[in-house]
Amino acid sequence: TQATAYRAAILHSLADPALVGLDASYAYHEDGVLVVADGHISDIGPAEQVLARQPANIEVISFENKLITAGFIDTHIHFPQTEMIASYGEQLLDWLNNYTFPEERKFADPEHARRVASFFLDELLRNGTTTAMVFGTVHKASVETFFSESDKRNMRMIAGKVMMDRHAPDYLLDTPESAYADSKELIERWHNKGRQLYAVTPRFAPTSTAEQLAMAGRLLQEYDGVYLQTHLSENKQEIEWVRELFPDRKGYLDVYDHFGLLGERSVFAHAVHLEREECARMGETDSVISFCPTSNLFLGSGLFDLPEMEAHQIRIGLGTDVGGGTSFSMLQTIAEAYKIQQLQQHKLHPLKALYLATLGGARALSLDDKIGNLAIGKEADFLVLDLHATPLIQARMKNAHNLFEQLFVLMMLGDDRVIAETYIYGDRSYRRS
Ligand code: GUN
Ligand code: FE
Structure with missing residues (x-):
């Protein structure tokens, strides 16, 4: 059946930062493409590279000021x-x-x-x-x-x-x-x-x-x-x-x-x-x-x-x-997790928090062969997050100088308003009105 390509910034977890270090724990494509076919991820990577290996007539859905990540x-x-x-x-x-x-x-x-x-x-x-x-x-x-x-x-x-x-x-x-x-x-x-x-x-x-x-x-x-x-x-x-x-x-x-x-x-x-x-x-x-x-x-x-x-x-x-x-909201849940760690003099890095809410959760449920990130072959459960979800988030984003700061702002200030779209098994199942 028909494949669909989603073009936006894409971020997903690859492994537990505690095991592999922060740098090896994620993949980020500033201009990325995610390809979905038959309810599964069939390709992911930098837009130019992915589109070059897909059929020229593939349907491409593009997003502005959005971040695609795993459900x-x-x-x-x-x-x-x-x-x-x-x-x-x-x-x-x-x-x-x-x-x-x-x-x-x-x-x-x-x-x-x-x-x-x-x-x-x-x-x-x-x-x-x-x-x-x-x-x-x-x-x-x-x-x-x-x-x-x-x-x-x-x-x-x-x-x-x-x-x-x-x-x-x-x-x-x-x-x-x-x-x-x-x-x-x-x-x-x-x-x-x-x-x-x-x-x-x-x-x-x-x-x-x-x-x-x-x-x-x-x-x-x-x-x-x-x-x-x-x-x-x-x-x-x-x-x-x-x-x-x-x-x-x-x-x-x-x-x-x-x-x-x-x-x-x-x-x-x-x-x-x-x-x-x-x-x-x-x-x-x-x-x-x-x-x-x-x-x-x-x-x-x-x-x-x-x-x-x-x-x-x-x-x-x-x-x-x-x-x-x-x-x-798992974003609100992460915000409280962060504060609980702060009370004990521990840090919870936004990439670790992302891992816990996605791939770490999948591992905890022994489902990391099926869900948890956007690796090729996984079931296509993913989100489109709105980097400008609220006036405050949009204002704060102007001062967020890198990916981690952006992610942290979404986690501390975000809730359901950040979720622009939710995809289940490749189908759009929710779109914020
Ligand atoms: N322990 C036993 N039942 C419950 C429940 O419904 N909620 C919580 N938080 N703890 C429980
Ligand atoms: Fe409970």
Whole structure:
């Protein structure tokens, strides 16, 4: 089929700056061309060179004052919490009881679930997020409708039904057996259907019995390539509670470890209060952390020490954690990540932040062979960023003397207004009006 060429400045990540140094970590083409055919990247490079090797009649779409980059990857978010974002005044456990559980109850109604899933996916597109790892509710139908809406948009999503059989209101509880059966059905219907992938989703240790966590482990054993997502060491009271509930375990992470839930497709949100031994175990098992800056600040959870976690060879992605987080925007999420590192006397270079939001996220989700940058052969999920998105950004850009300063300005001042266009699998799926 027909190829299309997109001409603009192009920037994308090639590797982790921590491993290869800043210079080798990215490619930048000031006047670049990206060629897309059949939903995949078929060529990329300096405009003159790329156009010389393409057919003379290729359709070329050109952009002014724009920057093309890979779609953002949000490694932790709850779609059912969309309409309770910005709920006042509580930290984790009271926030769950007072706001979250009553909101999630509404998803017993599949029509409600479909409306919110649809709004949520459109909001991701508006914010330039092309892949996310997503919690549903305890209701099987919430995930069924989520996948069907995501599949309709052809977005690469990982999602799962929450497993929760204690310490929540009766109206939100399942059982070890029903959680197993419902998850199984969803896996068989959706895992690897189109671009959809399944994640076994025990909410967190306090809301699952040992029997249910064992069922989660069994699902991981039975299905190849299925993910695990949950929460870990987010809040001091939560950690204390896990110790009381599982006195035979060494600590919070050991609860998950005991039931076989660690591994290269296991993503743990937050992990702001890990012990040294737990960090080592995360690294050893190649388990992943989703760093959720806006949520960790909003819920008063704590400050994530990025260099310390990386020193233990732990793969790390960024997560918005909406509705504990306060923004769908990965740019805003990066801005808060930067400030959290500043509070600990660490720097977060804009190229490292770009890596975390794109290729690093893809690596965290073991999808870096398919998405995360604009390398030839990858799925064509990409963004057109507006370097003049707002009057302030435009004014500030006049004083941005190089690529890194421009990128940093977008990250500190930007939000959904910076996203001019979002492409999914080669198709324009969003255009700012
Ligand atoms: N821990 C258990 N459930 C949740 C949740 O919904 N959000 C956050 N941030 N932490 C949790
Ligand atoms: Fe969360």
